[in-house]
Every structure is written in C-alpha cells, then in structure tokens.
Amino acid sequence: MEYAAPVKDMRFTLEQIAGLAELAGLPGLGNADPEIVAAVLEEASKFAAGELSPLNRGGDQHGARVDNGVVRTAPGFAAAYKKFVEGGWNGMPFPEELGGGAMPWAVTMAAQEMVQAANLSFSLCPLLTQGAIDAIIAHGTDAQKALYLPKMVSGEWTGSMNLTEPQAGSDVGALKSKAVPVGDGTYKITGSKIFITYGEHDMADNIVHLVLARLPDAPAGTKGISLFIVPKFIPDENGNPGKRNDLRVVSLEHKLGIHASPTCVMSYGDNGDCIGWLLGTENQGMRCMFTMMNNARLSVGCQGLAIAERAFQQALDYASQRKQGRHPGMAADEHVAIIEHPDVRRTLMLMRSLTEACRGLIYLNAAAIDRAHHHPDEAERQRWKAMVELFTPLSKAWATDIGCEVASMGVQIHGGMGFIEETGAAQHYRDARILPIYEGTNGIQAIDLVTRKLPLNGGETVKALFGDIAATVAELAKAGEGFGATRQHLEAALTSLTGASQWMGGQLAKNPEAALAGATPFLRAFASTVGGWLLARQALAAKAEIAGGSTDPYFTAKIVSARVFAEQVLSAVDGLCRSATEGSAGLADVTPDLLRA
Amino acid sequence: MEYAAPVKDMRFTLEQIAGLAELAGLPGLGNADPEIVAAVLEEASKFAAGELSPLNRGGDQHGARVDNGVVRTAPGFAAAYKKFVEGGWNGMPFPEELGGGAMPWAVTMAAQEMVQAANLSFSLCPLLTQGAIDAIIAHGTDAQKALYLPKMVSGEWTGSMNLTEPQAGSDVGALKSKAVPVGDGTYKITGSKIFITYGEHDMADNIVHLVLARLPDAPAGTKGISLFIVPKFIPDENGNPGKRNDLRVVSLEHKLGIHASPTCVMSYGDNGDCIGWLLGTENQGMRCMFTMMNNARLSVGCQGLAIAERAFQQALDYASQRKQGRHPGMAADEHVAIIEHPDVRRTLMLMRSLTEACRGLIYLNAAAIDRAHHHPDEAERQRWKAMVELFTPLSKAWATDIGCEVASMGVQIHGGMGFIEETGAAQHYRDARILPIYEGTNGIQAIDLVTRKLPLNGGETVKALFGDIAATVAELAKAGEGFGATRQHLEAALTSLTGASQWMGGQLAKNPEAALAGATPFLRAFASTVGGWLLARQALAAKAEIAGGSTDPYFTAKIVSARVFAEQVLSAVDGLCRSATEGSAGLADVTPDLLRA
Helix, strand or coil: CCCCCCHHHHHHHHHHHHCHHHHHCCCCCHHHCHHHHHHHHHHHHHHHHHHHHHHHHHHHHHCCEEECCEEECCCCHHHHHHHHHHCCCCCCCCCHHHCCCCCCHHHHHHHHHHHHHHCHHHHHHHHHHHHHHHHHHHHCCHHHHHHHHHHHHHCCEEEEEECCECCECCCHHHCCCEEEECCCCEEEEEEEEEEEECCCCCCCCEEEEEEEEECCCCCCHHHHCEEEEEECEEECCCCCEEEECCEEEEEECCECCCCCCCEEEEEECCCCCCEEEEECCCCCHHHHHHHHHHHHHHHHHHHHHHHHHHHHHHHHHHHHHCECCCCCCCCCCCCCEHHHCHHHHHHHHHHHHHHHHHHHHHHHHHHHHHHHHHCCCHHHHHHHHHHHHHHHHHHHHHHHHHHHHHHHHHHHHCHHHHHEHHHCHHHHHHHHCCCCCCCCCHHHHHHHHHHHHCCHHHHHHHHHHHHHHHHHHHHHHHCCCCCCCHHHHHHHHHHHHHHHHHHHHHHHHHCHHHHHHCHHHHHHHHHHHHHHHHHHHHHHHHHHHHHCCCCCHHHHHHHHHHHHHHHHCHHHHHHHHHHHHCCHHHHHCCCHHHHHC | CCCCCCHHHHHHHHHHHHCHHHHHCCCCCHHHCHHHHHHHHHHHHHHHHHHHHHHHHHHHHHCCEEECCEEECCCCHHHHHHHHHHCCCCCCCCCHHHCCCCCCHHHHHHHHHHHHHHCHHHHHHHHHHHHHHHHHHHHCCHHHHHHHHHHHHHCCEEEEEECCECCECCCHHHCCCEEEECCCCEEEEEEEEEEEECCCCCCCCEEEEEEEEECCCCCCHHHHCEEEEEECEEECCCCCEEEECCEEEEEECCECCCCCCCEEEEEECCCCCCEEEEECCCCCHHHHHHHHHHHHHHHHHHHHHHHHHHHHHHHHHHHHHCECCCCCCCCCCCCCEHHHCHHHHHHHHHHHHHHHHHHHHHHHHHHHHHHHHHCCCHHHHHHHHHHHHHHHHHHHHHHHHHHHHHHHHHHHHCHHHHHEHHHCHHHHHHHHCCCCCCCCCHHHHHHHHHHHHCCHHHHHHHHHHHHHHHHHHHHHHHHCCCCCCHHHHHHHHHHHHHHHHHHHHHHHHHCHHHHHHCHHHHHHHHHHHHHHHHHHHHHHHHHHHHHCCCCCHHHHHHHHHHHHHHHHCHHHHHHHHHHHHCCHHHHHCCCHHHHHC
C-alpha cells in the first residue's frame, strides 16, 4: 500500500512540541506562518504519496546499477528528482538569498519525514546535498558560496560526503587519502573512498563531492585532516559544469537494504589529475565535518521515525483486512480481523506510541536548532545550542533503534506474509537496518551522550531538561483522571534516570570504562524518558482540546498513546538504569580473552 | 567465516542442565553413554563445519528454483543431503527398531543446533521429515508404519507438513482442502496449500506429504479436519516409489531469508487423481498435528539458538580482527581491535550470555521430553510431560526472538560492513526473521503460555518450577562471593514473576482479555527468568570445577556470563511484569477505531 503522511499528527506535534507559533515569530522564520505551513505540508504529503511512494518497491527490486562507470538509478528516480527540484523541496530550510524557502528546521523535518517514509533510498540524495550545503555555508569562501550554493540549494547539483576508507570507518582519523597543493590554490587529490552514498548517479547535472584528505606532512589522526570541494564537473567561468574531473565510481555495494541508493566505491586521481579546493582551513577538516554532523544525525534519526511510521501504517492496514480466528462464542466458520486480537492491538499501539514519541523528539530537536540560530537573545541561543547537542545523540540512536524494532513488529503482524518480499513489510525491515549504523553508530552516539553531553555546561543542560520533565509530572498530577499510570511511570523514570546520570557523571572522572560500558542502556533509558515526557505533554494538550469541546477521536488516541507508552516503555527505564550502573562491575570482567574462552 | 560448533559448551550444558548421565541411565537411552555422546557430537561438528557451513552463503545467493514443475535446490545441497543420510544423522532420535540411533532428544538437539547453525535452510528439510515421522509413529497403522517409517527415519524419503492455505494460517480450522473417500480405504485429495517447506525438491527419492483436509460434511472449524498421508510417488508392493501422485509444486515464494529452503505453493488433485490415506481417525487431524507440534516448536526454538550462536561467532571474529580507534593515551596512528572497546565487549558478552541461556532452556526442554518418554516411573513421566508443555512456548518464542536480536547485534558489531551482503552477517539477520513467525507465531506462544500452561495441574507445574528456581537462589546465597549480583537479580525476578503469574491466573477467569493483552511481555519475563536460572546453575557448577582445580578460563567465563545476564537481562524482568499486569488496563482502551484515529 502507498504511504499517507500523518499530517494531523505532524501538525499537532509541531504546534505542541516544536512550538510552531513561537518559531514563526523568530527573526528570519516568518515563512513559518501556520497557514503557510499547513499548505506546505499538504503539498509535501501529495508529492510523497503520489510521486515517491510508488517508486519504493520497484527501487528495491531494481536497485541502482553501475554500467561502464555510469550509475543508473532505478526507473522513475531521475524524473521524480527533477520534480523534487522543481517543487523547491530541496531548498526548504535554506535562506531565501540562496534561493531557499527559509522554513524552520522543524517544518523541514516534517517534510523530510514524508520523503523518507515514502522512499528512504530516494531521500538519501537530498540528505547528502543538505550536509554539503551546510558545510559550504559554514566554511566556504564567498567565491565558493557564490559558485556552488545556488545550484546546490535548488538541487540542480547534488552533494556527497567522502569520509570512509576501508581502514577508517568510525575512526575517521585513520584515513589516508592525500591532497597535494599545486601552488595555484588548488590541490591534487588521490585516494579511495567507500560507502559513498549517491557518489555517482544520473539524477543531476553535477555532483559536488566533499572529500576528507591529508596534506603532505599533516599530523597523524584527526588533527591532520582537511576537507576539499571536489566537483565531478569543474564549474566553468559561467558557473556551468565544465571539464570532467579525474574521479570515478569503481563499483556499487550489494546491500541488505536501500537498494535504490547507490553506495559507491569512489576513486580520486587515478590519472593524477583530480582537482580539489580547500574548504575551511588546513587540518581543520574534522571541525568542518562536525559542523554539519548534528543536522545529518538528526535527519538520520528522522529516517528511523519515518520507517516506523511507514511500517505502522502498513501493519495497521493489514491487521484491519486480514481475517483469522474469532472471539469466544463465535461460530467455527466466523472470523474477525486480526486487529481484534488483544496481542495484535497491543503490538500496534506500541508501534504507534513509539513512533509518536520519536516524532516528538525529532521535531523538538529540530526546533531547538531553529531557536539556536534565530532566537534574538544570545543567552537563549546558547541555551538551545546546548539542547541541540544533548538531543542529537538521542534522536539519532533511539529513533533508529525504534525504526528497526517497529519495522520488525510490522513484519510480525503480517505473519507468514511478512516474510514474503512482495508484501513490502520485509523491505522496511531491511532498509531500516542501516540506520543504527551510519552517521555514527548508535554505540558511538551513546558514548557521545555520556562523555560529551552529560557534562555540558557543568551538567546544567541536563538538569534543565530534567526540570522540564518534572514540571510535566507536576502538571499531570494536577490534571486529574484519565491518564492511567502515565504520571507515576514518568516520575519513576525521571528518578531512576536522574540517579543514573549522576552515577555516570561521577564515573567519568574516576572510572570512564565503567561509564562507557553502560552507555547504551543509559541512552535507551534517557531517550525513553524524554519520549514519554513528550507524549505526556501531548496528552495534556489533547485533554485540553477535549475539554474545549473537541470530539475528534484523535485526541483520545493521543491520551491512550501516552499512557500505553508509559506503562509499556517507561516501565523499563529503571531496569535499564540498573543495567547501566550496577551492571558495570560485571562488565569490567569481560575481557577479549574471556569472550573467546 | 565457517561455523565451529561450541562442543564444549554443548557438553557442559548437556551434563549440567539436561542431566546427561541420568538420561543415559533411563530405559532405552543407553546409547547416551557420555563417551559415545562425545564422539557423536565431535562427528556432527565436523559434518556441520565441513559439509553444511560452506554451502550456506551460496545457498542464500542461488536460492532454490522451480523449473517446469521441478525444484532445483542450490548447488551442493543434494550431495550434502546424501551424506547426511549416509551418516545416519536423520535417524538420531528414533528407535533402533526403525533404524534410528535411539539417542535422547537432548543430544539430538545439540546435533540439530549444529546443522541449523551451519545451514539453516538445509536444516529445514530433516526438520519437516522429523515432524512427519513423529505423526506416523503416533497415529499410523502398522502397515503405514512399515511402509513409510524405515525410509523416512533413514532420510531416504523426506516429509512435508501441509497445513496453511491463504485464508487459514494461525487459524488452521479455516482450511478448505477436501478429501473424499473412494470406498477402497483411500481418499481423493483436492486443494491448494501455501508455505510448504521442502514441498518439492531434488534431494530424495520420495516426499511423504502430510496434508490436512476436510471430509465431506465435516463440522466447521478445527473439529472437522483430518490428516492424510499423500506420497509424491505411491509406494509399490515392494515399498519402492511407484506411480506419480497427482500433486505438484505451483511456485516458490520469494522470501526475506532462508532462500535455499524451497517454500512451495502446492496443488493437490488438479486432475482429480490425488490419492491419500487417512492418518489416525477422521476429524482428529488437529489432535494428530498437536502430537508433533511440541517437538517441532522446540526445534524451531533451537534454530533461534543456532542463529544466535552463529551470529555471535562471526561478530566475535570480526571484532577481534577489525582495528579501529584506540585506548586513551595511545598515539594517533595506533589502533586497537574493536573488541577492546567497552561498548563492543558489552554487546558481545550480551550476545554470548543470551545464546548460552537459550541453549540451557532448549536442552532442558529436550531432556524433559526424554524423561517424559523414558522415565520408568509413571508419576515422573507425567511430571516431565507437564514440564515439556510449559517449556515449549518459552523455547519457541524466546529463543527465536533472541535469535533475531543477537543476529541484529551481530550486524551492528560489523558497522557498515554488516550491511554489505558479502560479509554474511546480514544473511543471519534475514534468515532469523522467519523464526518468530512459523510453527505458531510468538504471539500465539505467549497466549498458549498464559491460557494453557499456567493452569497446568492447577498451577502446580509452574509452582514446582518456581521452587526449583528458589532452590538455586538459596544455593547462590550459600556459594559466597564471585557471582556479582546474580543472586539478587534472580531472586527479584522470581518475586516479580511469581506475582505476575498469580495475577495472570486470576485474570484468566474474570477478564481473559487483560491476560491476553499482557501475554507477550509476560512470556519474555518468564523465559528471561528461566534463562537466568539455568545460567546461574551453570555458574555454580563452574565454580565447583574451579574449586576442584580446573584452570580452564571457560569456567570463569561461565560465571561472568551468568552475572552479566543477571545484571543486564534479569534487571528488566520487573518492568516486563509491570507492563504485563499494570499495563493491561491501558491496553483495554486500545480499540481498532482508536488505532485508526
């Protein structure tokens, strides 16, 4: 079945969690007027459902193919990308002076979610371009900006990010590609890169590769890496694609999922004539990469959310159609739809609650980026910048884990049909599995949370967030009946999480290995608590709508969603915190030799 | 990398958990002499590693193919199956008078684990034969037994189980295939079946299909189903394959995994001449199916264990080889194997602990089958029969969920390489995903646990098991230091589980929907507790070995494995129990309309 964007829930989340009305009042974000946003999301949902979703299954089956150095994307992809560019979707979050839509990241994220849910493989092309644009905006010279940004913001040219080499994955500092200054301000680039998403394709006129490489005599490790702009076609004096640069796709990877996204092995400078231009300053390449990493990690988190939504929709539809079994007392030849069975309903509600909680986190994270950029008050900008830092590993790791888990539940709802590729549920399960890996593995996100984000501002950033959660607990206490054990579980989770955070903070100084060993369950506990908090806030808002006279069952569902999340997911937080803290002593005994014994 | 059977852990589990020495003393199980068992497992491990494991990746890539009504299995499969038959592996658990090896199921299960881990797709063929043999032993006439069993026990002929039809999956009673008595004792079978594993293939001389169908005027639902023997080639007077029966493979499914296992759409009686023989009595087909279901479900649980072991081995090997990152203080160009990183060690140890816990449960379950059949004391046989009933849904559901989860962890350990098919980790992830679905979905296992197994013998069966767990808690209390928080977590889990079990028992009478809604987290809590108990027992035995002078690091690892399981997995039991019980009120509000709102 085709994807249908959950526009109602997206808008409610934008309003209640991202604070859309407030965002629209910030300098430079006037385009986020609620009526415009509603119209934009409506258009985006039509594009996603009408143009991208129908290409998803065919893209999986056909895949991208390499033929004599040319990558052919799956049928329909190039035409759909043209429409994507024409619709102005690529430039949505970028400034108007670059031809962008000047929309908040929060609204952009909702549109991204639609594109990703409709066709994850397709969505990766603009995602990589977005990262390259961010890097050039932050670190490019005026000339570089003028040359590249207009065509990249429009989407006529796409971008690619070239970090990974066979020996340098998570450990980017181990890369060996070289850049030798020519003397005229350009550099000769040589080296091989792997896992380059849309490193070569037939959807755009030019591809702007951002390539990490080492200058001669650069220091070892991450301190000796520089970033280069390496266009496929070197722009001529009019800014049009000119001479073909000396770079090529070597092969495409044969992957578990996202078959339609070409994952390229790239070779630079086979003939000694690959020209690059330094982006930013020498040996500061890692800093440049980090500039865009928050945005990219958030977008990958959004992919997890998107796949969860897609898998939920498909499972809900199947469970509503598929007849199997009966209620007690029914005749042997009568049957009910499987959605009537309590275990199926439980699974579907869990899928929905998890998806909605991820949506809250992702949109809140995006809105924090907007406030960090646009808030008129410097202290507020700094405060939100820290919140972005804190939320990002949660968004990336948790939402992508949830994407995989919900996709797996979706397969399970389908029974035997879920294992048959024609059904489509299996594609989501396969596609989702890359998400916890790329853009920093989820293990690395957990380490980032514990070692860099907990200590932010001397711990005040985390403390402020916990204060916000406590305020919602207090609101729930005042809000009366109808929320089940939402408050109790949220309060208990916050207590456990607070204790675990303090423990982690203490270990960082005296026994960092112990903190690192528990980082993964700790992140899960942290993100679950935040997710439960955001659903509780939505439940309170939904109750106000009902009190105000609304009879829309969506609001009732919102209250149930928060409650089920609290009772089924927040109930696990204490155990996760105990695993992360009390369990560290046992994990300290786990040596490589013991693992192999 | 090729699979290497963990013979040491298999034997330790057989000795400590299955009670191998005691089994060998039971009437009819004399072949389970420890020395013979050791030799058998050594041989099995050579066969699995040398013959089956090398075919696994090629089988995945090539798949089984249907060509003009003939199914061609992947290259090497037919030859390997011939060796499997020649080695006597197919008959291992069956009586000697049928040509079998008269080995306990516990020992058989260890050998099965090897075959499944080496090549899951291959293992399905003998698994289906095993089910058909069980059914014929239990319900066949003497003539049927004489005609079919010798060739099926040897493996010269294979079996298939034909239950599912498009409208009849979990709800077997909805099936429509027909059987009309001819008057000479035979029946004419007509109908279509789907998801028929090894319904057609080129590995054996004959295929004995067991087909569920309805007699004319049979009652609706499960009470009107009969079971028929429908051979591909009708045996002639000498018992050799004779006339081709009127049945055929229509097509093969295109699946997420187990590509080398042909999943057939079968058609019976296209030309009105498909001959079947009644197995058991008319309209008792469901009872006949249940006869073999416990064994089949246990074997599927063993598949989950097997995939977990395989994924663990591969991840451990990769993590030991792959260099990435460094310890604090190391030079920027130095690197350590990723197994040195705390989060990777935590993941690997969790994979190992979960796998070992599943092994304990599966072998204990198998040994319970042996005692239920062979114990000289009728009361003991009954007691163990009830234990088999109780353990089976735990083995099937928990070990298959763990199989998927550990396979997913295995992908994650590989980072980006995990998503590349050539690495092999992704195949385990895809192959494993069928396990929670077939042979009764895990949701159905949870319902079975709650509605049929908790009430067994008025609750005494569960109570006895909990008593055994409490005894281990007491032993741990006496055993002194070195177990970390193993005892505390096991005791806490048992307390939570006991409370949840009582709650479930109470709901069954007054509000069964509430019990059903929480069945899945309840089963997880139950199985986790049993798994932790079995690891704790092994840890106690390992400590005794060390106290006795052993310096084998395997025993130290065993103690750590139990501890890590307790601290990382048992710590979740209380939350799961709360989800299952306190969460039921919230789930009661989850109606189909609300899910769609």
